[in-house]
Amino acid sequence: MVVPIHHVIAIAAILFTIGVMGVLFRRNAIIVFMSVEIMLNAVNLAFVGFSRFHGNIDGQIFVFFIMTLAAAEVAVGLAIIISLFRNLSTTDISEINRLKY
Amino acid sequence: MTSILFYMFASLLIGSSLFVVLNRNPIYSVVMLVFAFANLAALYFLLEAYFIGILQILVYAGAIMVLFLFVVMLLNVGPDRARPQWAAMDRWWFGGMVGVVGLTLLALVTRGMGPLRSSAADIDDGFGEIAPLATDLFSRYLLPFETAALLLTVALIGTVFLAKRRI
Numbered sequence: 568m569v570v571p572i573h574h575v576i577a578i579a580a581i582l583f584t585i586g587v588m589g590v591l592f593r594r595n596a597i598i599v600f601m602s603v604e605i606m607l608n609a610v611n612l613a614f615v616g617f618s619r620f621h622g623n624i625d626g627q628i629f630v631f632f633i634m635t636l637a638a639a640e641v642a643v644g645l646a647i648i649i650s651l652f653r654n655l656s657t658t659d660i661s662e663i664n665r666l667k668y
Numbered sequence: 669m670t671s672i673l674f675y676m677f678a679s680l681l682i683g684s685s686l687f688v689v690l691n692r693n694p695i696y697s698v699v700m701l702v703f704a705f706a707n708l709a710a711l712y713f714l715l716e717a718y719f720i721g722i723l724q725i726l727v728y729a730g731a732i733m734v735l736f737l738f739v740v741m742l743l744n745v746g747p748d749r750a751r752p753q754w755a756a757m758d759r760w761w762f763g764g765m766v767g768v769v770g771l772t773l774l775a776l777v778t779r780g781m782g783p784l785r786s787s788a789a790d791i792d793d794g795f796g797e798i799a800p801l802a803t804d805l806f807s808r809y810l811l812p813f814e815t816a817a818l819l820l821t822v823a824l825i826g827t828v829f830l831a832k833r834r835i
Contacts, residue, residue, distance in 0.1 A: 570674045575715070576777055578678045582685055584770035589689035591763040597694055597740055601701055604732070605685050608708055611720075619715045622791045624800050627720050628809055631801070634727050635816040639823035641732050645739045646830035652743050653833070 575616035582609035596648050596658040600641075607637050674714050681707040693747040694740045698733060705729040717796040 582605060589602025611630045618626025652658055684704040688697045705728045712721035794800060805813050 570671050570714075573777060574675075574678075577774055578682065578711075580770065580774045580777060581682055584767060584774070585682070585685045585689055587766050587770065588763055591766065593689065595694060595745065597736065597743075597745060598689075598697055601688060601697060601736065604701070604728075605688065605704070608705065608728070612708065612711060615712055615715050615717045615720060618717065619791075619796075622795070624795065624804060627717050627796060627801060628804055630717075630720050631723065631805070632812060632816055634723055635820065638727060638732060639819050641735060642823050642827045643830065645735055646827040649739065649743070649831050658743060658745055 572616060572620045575620075576613055579609045579613040579616065582606075582612065594659050594661050596651070596660050596663070599660060600644055600648070604637065604641070607633060670714060674711065677707045677710040677714070680704075681711065694745045695737075698737050698740055701736070702729050702733045705733065715796075716791065719796060719798050719801050 586602045586604075586606035586609060589605065590599050593599050593602065611633055614626040614630045614633075618624065618630075648658060651663060655663060657663070681704050684700045684707065687700045688704065691697050691700065705724060709721045709724040709729070712718075712724055792800075
């Protein structure tokens, strides 16, 4: 493996920034959710990179748990989006503002 | 050769993630996110995390993204219409600030990494395959492992409760 570690971390940071921009700019709740997934995966990439460069398996075990968590989170989040759509018939987060008033 | 492959997959990953965020049709976004996750799995393989790479394809590109695709098609979400709110300046302000902060962090990380070990450590045979991961998972990490199982059960029940119209 000849790739230096800061390139791995740089890729993870770029990916995380892309995810943050998606959360801030998009108004469709599903796309916002997908951007959160991108951020989670950026963190996973950093974990795997460090695991490889320190020769320590613990980072990969952490990634395993993050994936489990992400699966649970996606299932619950999409159920929330479905029930929101059922009540308000929109997935536009700028129209979902009932807690605001 | 490995590094050429690494940079190729990394640029594909970043390009397709950008496409996910910038595209206005949710279906295209989902499909491109599947592609991005496949590229990420390739990066995991190149970093010698074979089991994690396979999990990435099975769990993320398989199960999670199919769920996303189902929901997008079920709700019949079309492309974003005109974007009146995109012109809201405070959003661009905030986003721009986050972008600048992120890139500054990036620059700091890439410049200040000198003292960190930049060449990879020596690894044993079978690093990142199932056997060493499973050994740790069922000895040192047994309690978190069982807690994750409990969490999945709770998520399953919660999902049914939330999505079902009448229980």
